[in-house]
Amino acid sequence: MKRKDFLQLSAMSLGAVMLPKFALLGNPIDPLQALEEGMTVSMKKELADIALNAAKSKGATYADVRIGRYLNQFIVTRENRVQGVSNTESFGVGIRVIANGSWGFAASNNVTREGIAKTAERAVAVAKANAKIITEPVQLAPQQGYGEVNWKTPIEQNTFAIPVKDKADLLLKVNSIAMQGGANFVNSAILAVNEQKYFASTDGSYIDQDIHRIFPTFTVTKTNKATGKFETRKSLSSPVGMGYEYLTPTPESKVSGIVTRYKDRYDILEDVKNATIDVDQKLKAKTVEPGKYDLILDPSHLWLTIHESVAHPTELDRVLGYEANYAGTSFLTLDKWRSKNFQFGSKHVNIVADKLQKGSLGAVGYDDEGVKCGEWDLIKEGVLVNYQAIRDQAHIIGLKQSQGCCYAQSWEDVQFQRMPNVSLQPGKDTLSVDDMIKNVEKGIYIIGDGSFSIDQQRYNFQFGGQTFYEIKDGKIAGMLKDVAYQANTQEFWNSCTAVADARDYRLGGAFNDGKGQPAQSNAVSHGSSTARFNGVNVINTARKI
Amino acid sequence: MPILTKDEAQALLKKVLSYSKADECEVNLSGSDGGNIRYARNAVSTSGGVSQSSLVVQSSFGKKVGVATINEFDDASLEKVVRRAEELARLAPENPEFMPNLGPQQYLDNPATFVPATAAIDPKLRSDAVAQSLAISKEKSLTAAGFMENSAGYAAMMNSSGLFAYNTSTNVNFNVTLRTSDGKGSGYASKGYNDINKLDVAAATRVAAQKAAASSNAKALEPGKYTVILEPAAAIVLLETMFFGMDARSADEGRSFLSKPGGGTRLGEKLVDERVNIYSDPLNAELPTSTWNGDGRPQEKISWIDKGVIKNLYYSRYWAQKKNVKAIPSPDGVIMEGGSASLEALIKGTEKGILVTRLWYIREVDPQTLLYTGLTRDGTFYIENGEIKFPIKNFRFNESPIIMLNNLEALGKPERTVSGESNTQALIPPMKIRDFTFSSLSDAV
DSSP states (O other), X not given: OOHHHHHHXXXXXXXXXXXXXXXXXXXXXXXXXXXXXXXXXXXXXXXXXXXXXXXXXXXXSEEEEEEEEEEEEEEEEXXXXXXXXXXXXXXXXXXXXXXXXXXXXXXESOOXXXXXXXXXXXXXXHHHXXXXXXXXXXXOOOOOOOEEEEEEOOXXXXXXXXXXXXXXXXXXXXXXXXXXXXXXXXXXXXXXXXEEEEEEETTSEEEEEXXXXXXXXXXXXXXXXXXXXXXXXXXXXXXXXXXXXXXXXXXXGEEXXXXXXXXXXXXXXXXHHHHHHHHHHHHHOEEOOOEEEEEEEOHHHHHHXXXXXXXXXXXXXXXXXXXXXXXXXXXXXXXXXXXXXXXXXXXXXXXXXXXXXXXXXXXXXXXXXXXXXXXXXXXXXXXXXXXXXXXTTGGGGTOSSOXXXXXXXXXXXXXXXXXXXXXXXXXXXXXXXXXXXXXXXXXXXXXSOOOEEEOTTSOEEEEOOSEEEEEETTEEEEXXXXXXXXXXXXXXXXXXXXXXXXXXXXXXXXXXXXXTTTTEEEEEEEEEOOEEEEEEEEEEOOOOO | XXXXXXHHHHHHHHHHHHTOOSSEEEEEEEEEEEEEEEEETTEEEEEEEEEEEEEEEEEEETTEEEEEEESOXXXXXXXXXXXXXXXXXXXXXXXXXXXXXXXXXXOOOOGGGOOHHHHTOOHHHHHHHHHHHHHHHHHTTEEEEEEEEEEEEEEEEEETTSOEEEEEEEEEEEEEEEEETTSSOEEEEEEEESOGGGOOHHHHHHHHHHHXXXXXSOBOOOOEEXXXXXXXXXXXXXXXXXXXXXXXXXXXXXXXXXXXTTSSBOTTSBOSOTTOOEEEOTTOSSSOXXXXXXXSOBXXXXXXXXXXXXXXXXXXXXXXXXXXXXXXXXXXXXXXXXXXXXXXHHHHTOSEEEEEEEEEEEEEEETTTTEEEEEEEEEEEEEETTEEEEEBOOEEEEEOHHHHHHSEEEEOOOEEEEOTTTOOEEEEOOEEEEEEEEEEEOOOO
């Protein structure tokens, strides 16, 4: 995840810093303009064929073209006022080719017959120039053409079609609950994304997709003027691959317990009330005694640990060294995978990659190089069994076909390997969270994601959270603060002694998983049930300045 | 669209304003041309070119504001974008924090931000530079991954109250990681300038190569408090967290490390070692930056920390008016004074310590104390009796830049550096710090 993006999504000054950056994603437009039909599918097919033919005629042995319209909406508020409403649109074409064994890419917002032909020509010229300094030609896994197909996120309500006033009013209501509950500050926002992507390739695919995502979020802040201390509590919502229906709560989507958590629907008004109580408790909480604890990690927290310590090191481009200068490499080297007995975690650890889960951020019909999406094991009963690969990497791990992990954040960026949803499978035996806590003598129960950091090969990590509860002799003994845990990835996952059953399974995720130079963002979900990890090192993060 | 001259930009902006029917109108115009090349596994992987231009119109009626953007510049498009901004302003709710236009401003002239040679960089220059870097990597039997990007652009602003601002700039960044074939050693170098003539790709690659070879077979030291020498590329990622946090409003609101128990801020208090002097100056020859910021306020030489005392915080125009103070904008480039000692001299003067090339994955742990965590990376070495003795395994740290600047031992000669986290450019010295907190070991190379 990129630091800048993270700050913008989670910092208390969320509204103030977020708008200018996101406004760069495209041109500001009228909210109603987002609902206008873009270019017709038949027109896109005609333009795509022009691109593919132009590339082939200039010497490309393979070409793909992505005509994309990317829409965003941001509604940002603080306390009793709307700070900004912004709609953006970005429309253009990206063309990728192989010529003389090398990749070439070019993009343009001139989506006309002439513009597209010229862009294809530029992509071929780049490929031919780069071919002089490659070491081996691109080997592309074969891919069948699907003909003309389409896919849509199964939404019930298009967020862009809900009047801006309704969304702003909901956020102002959230803020008013926080302020009435004694908060000093509250920031809230709704972010919505719609990717309208048309993909065509020389393999004979013409794929039209309409993808929706939404992220409602808030941060409640309480200060203590006398001591100069302050605390925050972030929403327990997740960014999801859904429409506005995510904000219509249902009783069955709620998980009761020490605080209500949410499955596929979110009750923002209830959560802000709870957050305002939590933030007050955080100011009064006991500072943690450092040492070894058994950790009980809620899915609203564990998703980020899975993201950083499982999903990133199983990215094949990192394993191979393509990210060595920036995001880093991986400790999960090919020899460990080839050995077929590398014990990544305990037998409770079954981790699956997928781009299918309904409501997840990774769910699409086809990836950005025309591969139909699926599901596969990464870690099976603790053993490393697979990676995440795209077409030009499949042969390296003996696959005959890509796993469909190719993504570009926009038409103007080149597609490359990005993580699918990567999720911990629920425990097979019946086990509730309450029963899990009953057996813990000295532990900490962590809810929500907080500070996070991991090394460039994904060995050593440190995580914070939103709220921390001390567990003493099987019972919750009160709130703690200044908590962070540090571990080695392999030791941590081998210390996993229990995973709650499927009743507790929930998705967390992020809009802004970062990789590449120039950096690109990817939206991805990670599911799990609550899990237990024994004897993890907890540090105290309080300091004096 | 090419880079417009001052006169061309002025003429275009006047035309846009002539269409305005709003109470106030403000127009920002910008454009840039750039390119990049990326390599890994000792071969080029991707490259691309980006050319963009945009016109942003902000119209307001009272405290109702609308913004619209366009990237076409014919008369009809220009009029259309003004009308659209006005329509959006009429629909918008009142913004209680709206600030009326600034009037005409005086800006310093700063031609040093634009270097024609940088603007002339073409794909061949980039691929030649990469070929040079790859040759060094192959000659030393190492594996290179790197990135080079450059851009040239202009920005102009005009409003209906007589303000006009214009500047041009160029930039080139290069960074490279070299690894030994057994994966046991890794070295890094990073450089960024306005002027391509100052960039020596081969020299930077050689530094990374030397560190890769020298960092092989690192020994593990116990985590704990150590004296460290942070190279500028390592120091900047912690220091910048402090610059990013010097916003007056957060401090006044009681939710910043600069908030004071009992209320108020720590402005005027001595917070760090008295040898710490930090300022910004758009006319600095090594780090020239724009003489105006995005909302039209002049950028001038400003002292942020003087002899360890917090001298200034930055303000939005709204918050400055509310607090009845000068609205100092946040700086574009930060300069920290140092001494004349080279990095080698700092090492020579160190009895026991650790040399840190790069810090990575920096994240806030506690905003109240500005505590951050992260790890060392790509070249960490043990120093004894003034000499580098052996490479050591990487550490995770938990440290606050405020505590770090209180534990200052010595400062070296400032040099221009680029943050690997935010891409921010700064002019800062290598620094020797005692009692830097390393909390665990990492196996990562």
